[in-house]
Amino acid sequence: MNIVQIPAFTDNYFWLMFEDNNKSAVVVDPGDSAPVIKSLMDNNLELTDILITHHHNDHIGGVSKLKNVFPNVNIFGPSDSRIPANNIVKDEDIIKLDSLNEEFRVLDVRGHTNSHIAYYFHKKLFCGDTLFSCGCGRLFEGSHIDMHKAMTRIKKLPTDTMIYCAHEYTLDNIGFAKIVDPNNNDLIEMEREVQGILDNGGFSVPSKLEDELKINPFLRFDVPNIKQSVQNHFNININDEAEIFKYIRQWKDKEYD
Numbered sequence: 471m472n473i474v475q476i477p478a479f480t481d482n483y484f485w486l487m488f489e490d491n492n493k494s495a496v497v498v499d500p501g502d503s504a505p506v507i508k509s510l511m512d513n514n515l516e517l518t519d520i521l522i523t524h525h526h527n528d529h530i531g532g533v534s535k536l537k538n539v540f541p542n543v544n545i546f547g548p549s550d551s552r553i554p555a556n557n558i559v560k561d562e563d564i565i566k567l568d569s570l571n572e573e574f575r576v577l578d579v580r581g582h583t584n585s586h587i588a589y590y591f592h593k594k595l596f597c598g599d600t601l602f603s604c605g606c607g608r609l610f611e612g613s614h615i616d617m618h619k620a621m622t623r624i625k626k627l628p629t630d631t632m633i634y635c636a637h638e639y640t641l642d643n644i645g646f647a648k649i650v651d652p653n654n655n656d657l658i659e660m661e662r663e664v665q666g667i668l669d670n671g672g673f674s675v676p677s678k679l680e681d682e683l684k685i686n687p688f689l690r691f692d693v694p695n696i697k698q699s700v701q702n703h704f705n706i707n708i709n710d711e712a713e714i715f716k717y718i719r720q721w722k723d724k725e726y727d
């Protein structure tokens with residue numbers, strides 16, 4: 471299986487997948503058509519499947535043009551009138567893609583939006599704007615309970631799962647994480663590593679879940695140091711981990727971004 475990382479706009483990534491022995495390709499969240507078509511041509515491929523995680527335009531903006539070029543393309547997505555899918559999928563559905571000879575599992579990870587889903591297969595998670603490296607999506611539609619549930623679900627995946635998120639936000643996210651989690655040396659090390667990768671024109675994603683569990687404050691609502699840091703910052707007492715998550719999100723929304 472080949473996975474091509476297609477950078478687009480200022481900081482988006484689309485993911486193109488294909489097998490060596492097959493001319494068919496699958497793309498996740500094509501927010502724009504031109505870079506996808508270029509990548510298909512570079513690799514001599516035809517687009518057979520589109521996987522959509524959520525309705526934001528930087529994830530679906532290229533779908534209609536891609537459909538014009540590839541009229542038989544299958545478009546998978548959640549049930550949501552804002553998403554132009556012709557194959558509606560829901561939590562725990564298994565999608566069999568002939569183009570890749572692979573099965574994807576659908577995970578309901580609502581929170582960033584009310585119908586956000588992720589696609590998981592072979593220790594690879596395509597999670598759109600739910601989880602970022604060292605961060606998570608903003609709560610535009612769902613509640614902190616929804617997002618905490620999504621984070622908890624992701625935490626239970628195998629630790630060597632690779633996280634294919636949709637944005638290059640890592641360095642900024644580390645800046646915030648250092649405030650919430652000031653004694654975490656893994657963050658300092660990761661910051662140096664990511665800075666080096668970006669300086670060389672590289673990408674900091676995909677990242678490994680094992681590393682996210684060490685650095686990502688939005689997955690670390692159960693870590694005593696973080697709980698304490700949140701309670702000190704807001705000067706309150708909290709026992710519930712979903713509440714800790716809520717306050718970490720609020721901290722980032724109101725005082726950092």
Ligand SMILES: [Zn+2]
Nearest residue numbers: 524526582599
């Ligand atoms: Zn989004």
